[in-house]
Amino acid sequence: MSRAPMPYSQKILELFRNPKNLGRMDDATVSAVAGNPACGDMITFYLKVTEDEVIEKATFESYGCAANIATSSMLTEKVKGMKLEDAWKISWKNLVDEVGGLPTVKFHCGVLAIGALRRAIRAYYKDRQAAPEWLPGELTFEEKQALEEEELAKVLSKRMKTTEDGV
Amino acid sequence: MKAEGFNFMIGNIKELIKAHEGLKREVYLDVENGGIVAKEVLESMLPYFNQRGYGNPTLTHKPGWEAYETIVESAQKIVGFLGCKSIDEINFTPGETEANNLALLGSTLRMRGRKKKIIISEVEPLSVTYAAEMLKEYGFSLTKIPVDSEGFINLQKLEESVDRDTVLVSISTVNHEIGTIQPIKEAVSIVKSKNPEVIFHTDASDAYGKIPFNVKDLNVDLATISSHKILGPRGIGALYVKENVNVERILEGQIGTQRLWPGIENTPLIVGFAKASELTFQEFEANMSRMRRLRDKLIDGICERISEVKLNGPRGEKRAPDNVNISFLKCEGEALTIELSLNGVYVSSGSACTRRILQPSHVLVAIGRKYEEAHGSILMKVTRLHRDEDMDYVLEVIPKAVGRLRGITGSIEAG
Numbered sequence: 001m002s003r004a005p006m007p008y009s010q011k012i013l014e015l016f017r018n019p020k021n022l023g024r025m026d027d028a029t030v031s032a033v034a035g036n037p038a039c040g041d042m043i044t045f046y047l048k049v050t051e052d053e054v055i056e057k058a059t060f061e062s063y064g065c066a067a068n069i070a071t072s073s074m075l076t077e078k079v080k081g082m083k084l085e086d087a088w089k090i091s092w093k094n095l096v097d098e099v100g101g102l103p104t105v106k107f108h109c110g111v112l113a114i115g116a117l118r119r120a121i122r123a124y125y126k127d128r129q130a131a132p133e134w135l136p137g138e139l140t141f142e143e144k145q146a147l148e149e150e151e152l153a154k155v156l157s158k159r160m161k162t163t164e165d166g167v
Numbered sequence: 168m169k170a171e172g173f174n175f176m177i178g179n180i181k182e183l184i185k186a187h188e189g190l191k192r193e194v195y196l197d198v199e200n201g202g203i204v205a206k207e208v209l210e211s212m213l214p215y216f217n218q219r220g221y222g223n224p225t226l227t228h229k230p231g232w233e234a235y236e237t238i239v240e241s242a243q244k245i246v247g248f249l250g251c252k253s254i255d256e257i258n259f260t261p262g263e264t265e266a267n268n269l270a271l272l273g274s275t276l277r278m279r280g281r282k283k284k285i286i287i288s289e290v291e292p293l294s295v296t297y298a299a300e301m302l303k304e305y306g307f308s309l310t311k312i313p314v315d316s317e318g319f320i321n322l323q324k325l326e327e328s329v330d331r332d333t334v335l336v337s338i339s340t341v342n343h344e345i346g347t348i349q350p351i352k353e354a355v356s357i358v359k360s361k362n363p364e365v366i367f368h369t370d371a372s373d374a375y376g377k378i379p380f381n382v383k384d385l386n387v388d389l390a391t392i393s394s395h396k397i398l399g400p401r402g403i404g405a406l407y408v409k410e411n412v413n414v415e416r417i418l419e420g421q422i423g424t425q426r427l428w429p430g431i432e433n434t435p436l437i438v439g440f441a442k443a444s445e446l447t448f449q450e451f452e453a454n455m456s457r458m459r460r461l462r463d464k465l466i467d468g469i470c471e472r473i474s475e476v477k478l479n480g481p482r483g484e485k486r487a488p489d490n491v492n493i494s495f496l497k498c499e500g501e502a503l504t505i506e507l508s509l510n511g512v513y514v515s516s517g518s519a520c521t522r523r524i525l526q527p528s529h530v531l532v533a534i535g536r537k538y539e540e541a542h543g544s545i546l547m548k549v550t551r552l553h554r555d556e557d558m559d560y561v562l563e564v565i566p567k568a569v570g571r572l573r574g575i576t577g578s579i580e581a582g
Contacts, residue, residue, distance in 0.1 A: 007183070008183060009182070013186055016505065019575060022575060023577055037542075038537070040539070044579055061575065061577035061578060062575050062576065063575075064499050064502065066501065066502050066505050068502075101179075
C-alpha cells in the first residue's frame with residue numbers, strides 16, 4: 001500500500017503547524033460545510049459579514065489532512081476584508097497556487113475549501129432572499145466540482161464495500 | 168499553477184525534512200513499511216559488496232564459488248528457522264510482494280480458463296489481494312473469506328467455500344495491519360480435509376521472527392517471509408515451496424541457483440536476511456516477551472491518556488507481539504502522521520489521505536470500522552531494539568498531537 005509522504009510546500013507546513021483563523025465563530029453571519037467525515041475531508045467555514053457585504057472575519061474548522069487544514073486557513077486569510085462579490089471569484093486554482101502548489105491527489109482539498117466558501121456566500125443571500133446580479137442562478141463549475149468530490153468519495157466507498165463483500 | 172514536476176517535489180521535501188531539525192528524540196515505529204537495518208546485519212552484508220562472494224554464484228571463478236557457498240549457507244540457516252526440509256524449498260525473491268505474486272500466480276496460471284477457484288481472506292495484503300483479483304481476469308473465481316471484528320477469519324465460511332474446483336487458498340498467518348494471529352493450522356486442516364489437492368499459501372511476513380512459525384507443523388505448502396520486517400535489509404524475501412508442490416516461474420530469464428526466480432542472486436541482501444533471522448531467533452522468547460510488554464505499554468498508555476480511541480485487532484496472546492493499531496476519532500490520520508513526525512515519532516496511517524488511491528485501509532473496513540474510524544487510524548510496530556524510554560516518549564508526544572488536531576476539528580462531528 002502506498003503511504004508515500006506528500007511533498008507538501010513550506011507554506012502548507014507552516015499553516016498546518018500554525019493555522020490562522022481557527023475555530024467555530026459563535027456570532028457568524030453565515031456558515032457552510034463541504035465534504036463529509038466518511039471521505040476523510042470536511043471543512044466548516046464561518047463568515048462574519050458587514051452590512052455592506054464585506055467579510056469582516058472568516059474562521060474555519062477542519063477534519064482533514066494537512067493540505068485540507070492549510071488551504072482552509074489560507075482561504076480565511078485571503079477573504080478577510082473582501083467584498084462577497086470578490087470572494088466569490090476566487091478559484092481553487094488560485095488557492096492551490098498560494099499555498100505553494102499541491103500534489104495532484106490533493107487538489108480536492110482546494111476544491112472543497114472553495115466549495116464551502118461559495119456555499120456560505122449563497123447561504124448569505126438565501127437567508128436575505130436576495131440575489132445580486134453577479135451571483136449565478138445555476139451552480140458554477142467549481143461548486144459542481146465540490147459536489148462531485150463529495151459524490152466521488154461516496155462512490156469510492158460504495159465500490160470498496162462491494163469489493164469487500166467478495167464475489 | 169506550479170507544475171508538479173520532480174523538482175517541485177524535491178524542493179518541498181527538503182523543506183519538510185528541515186522542519187525536523189533539533190528533535191530531542193526520534194522513535195521509528197513504521198517497520199511495516201520498511202525501516203532500520205540492525206547494525207550487525209549491515210556489518211554482515213558489507214564484505215559481500217566488494218571483498219568476497221561478490222561474483223555470480225553460478226559462474227566458475229572464485230568470487231562466484233564464494234557467492235554460491237554463502238547463499239547456500241544463508242539458505243540453510245533459514246531452512247532451520249522455518250522448519251522445512253532443504254534449501255531447495257527456499258526461493259529468494261526481491262521481497263514480500265514478489266513472493267506473494269509468485270505464490271498466487273505461479274501455482275495457478277497453468278490452470279487458467281478452467282473455471283478453478285481461488286480463496287483468500289478479506290484482510291490480505293494488497294500483493295495477495297491484487298494478484299487474486301488479477302486471476303479473476305484469467306477466468307478464476309475468487310472468494311474472500313470474511314473476518315470478525317478482531318480480524319479472525321470465519322473458519323466455517325472457509326470450510327463451506329472449499330470445493331472440488333478450489334486450487335489455492337491464501338491466508339496470512341499474522342495480519343500485517345492489525346496483528347491478528349490466525350488459526351492457520353486449523354485452517355489448513357479444514358481445507359485439506361475437504362480437498363487434499365488444494366495448495367495452501369500463507370503470507371508469514373509478520374509471523375516469521377515474531378511468533379513461533381514452523382511450516383512443517385502448520386502443514387502449509389507455500390509461505391512468504393520478508394527480511395525488512397525483522398530489521399533486515401529491504402529488497403529481499405523468500406517463498407517457501409514445499410517439495411513436490413507445483414509452482415511455476417512467473418518471470419523468465421537466466422536461471423541461477425534457484426528455479427523459481429531468475430536473475431542474479433543478490434548475495435549481500437541474502438546474507439543480511441540470514442543474519443537478521445539469526446539475531447531475531449537468538450533469545451527469541453525474551454525478545455518477544457519484551458516486545459509484548461512494550462506493545463501493551465503503548466496500547467494501555469494511549470487508551471488511558473486519550474479519550475475516544477479504539478484498538479484495532481485483538482488484545483493479548485492472539486495479537487502479534489509488535490503490533491499497535493489504534494483509531495483516534497475526530498482526528499485525521501495523515502495530519503496525525505505529519506504532526507507526530509514533526510515531533511520525532513514515525514508511524515503510518517490507514518487513512519485514505521495517506522494513499523494515492525484515496526481509499527481507507529481495506530483491513531479496517533473489513534473488521535467493521537466506519538470510514539471515519541479508518542481515517543483516524545495509526546499503525547505502529549515495536550521492534551526488539553525499542554526500549555521503555557522510547558515508549559515513554561511516544562506516550563508523551565501522541566496525546567499532545569491528537570489534542571492539537573482535535574482542536575482544529577473543533578465542533579465538526581467526525582467519528
